[in-house]
Amino acid sequence: MNHVAIEPGSFRDPMGRVFVGGDHIYRATSAKGRTAFEFVAATGLLAKLEDAGKIVTSRIVPNHVLGGLARTDGIVLEHEKIPYISYPYEWSFSFLKAAALLHLDIHLQALEVGVTLSDASAYNVQFRGSHPVFIDILSFRPLKTGETWDGHRQFCEQFLNPLLLKSKLDIDPNAWYRGTQEGISTPEINRLLPWYKKLSWKMLTHVVAQSALQNANVGTAADARARVEFPLASYRRMLTGLRNWIETIEPAKKSRTEWQDYATGHSYADAEQQAKAAFVARFAAAVTPDILWDIGCNTGDYSAVALANGAAYSVGFDVDQGALTQAYGRAIANDMPFQPLYFDGANPSPSQGWNEAERKSMSARRNADGLIALAFIHHMAIGRNIPLEHVIRWLVGLAPEGVIEFVPKADPMVRQLLTLREDIFEDYSLSAFTEYLREMAEIVATDVITKSGRQLFWYKRKSG
């Protein structure tokens, strides 16, 4: 048996804990959690949601698989493994919206059989490719007559308000979200939005009224709750209303990002693109990575090539939200196992949250067996002043084998980066690049793909 350890991010809900043992993911319940799970399972809801791909698959396994870590009065579930765990502050608008809709759909379906969700944490949604999937099976519990939606405030903070920030104010929520981890509070979004953007029933209720009522004395709320019930029809209407609203929310029209047009507007010709694609295809066919990391994935052109030629799953990382939107569209349209995420290469996600272990850093979640970093290093080495050697070390450290593109100073894209600044990058050269790469890895193949001298390097990390 693999060594099994508790997942440090799983502590908020006393109904159960998550344990990880090698590639196996377990969830051990308390006695109360077991009762709730058995009630929910008996309704047939979980089986239906599993079949529809909306929740992770689970099976009951003997308690002893956890070697004494499970409570004897609870049960142990084993869940399917999600290829790459991501957090809402790493999601594009499209991902957050898809996750929000999934959450509401599942909740509506649950209400039909007398089941509700105990919270509305966005961290309970993960992605398989670009399809959201709900992972916290113990969030399902029996619905009590007349109860209000416990997770409404959290839903607004973690889903609705970040979507509104992008949609109404054209501000990406990722940095703010990463800071708070809990999303954006309703009073804050209310203060930010100008009055004329709040003239709709949905805005007035979920944003304006909720903020105003937030200031009420807690005793007032308890009094009100004791006196009246929240009818099930109203509960459903609230969820349906939010669902219909969120479905229509789109990013602000004015955002047109630099890289969105990259596929058509960039600086090298078709033949050069084909050479690059052929190299990536050759790499993917030889290495057949289970998980490929595509650093600076843009709209996913080369993830598509890799997936078509032997890679099983690709996690894309890019700083440009417009490109991520297109990457999402491509993944959905072509049913690609491609998970494009937001990231800033110079500032990847840290370990954070309670005890600095609740949410893992990008490197702690490192699981790639193949990597491509195309047209990427000049953005780090020149755009962000990160020493070339550090960039190479970091990239090679992410995966044992990969393809890195070197973009020389003569290239128009690099010249553009240097237009308004002095060239202080004496170390940025093909020879230095090759030397640093050789220190860490063996070079399997290279190919010069443009007239400007862009060159691809297929590396294989030295062991030890």
Next chain:
Amino acid sequence: MISRKTILASTALGFVLFSSPAYAYLDPGTGSMLLQLALGGVAGFLVILKLYWSRFVGLFHRSGAADELVQDNDK
């Protein structure tokens, strides 16, 4: 453009919005719960109105409302 429902809602909620917040115990779920009860039907809406009535009246009779808020704060 602006629906009749929206205008009605704005009017009804107006007195809540323009009354000063009571910085008592702030429960993160208070706003959400009161909103849901208010949206839950006439009964809930009336209960919320009634609970806020004293504050509304307080706008015109400062002293009485202030006393009540002080009491709330002392809880």
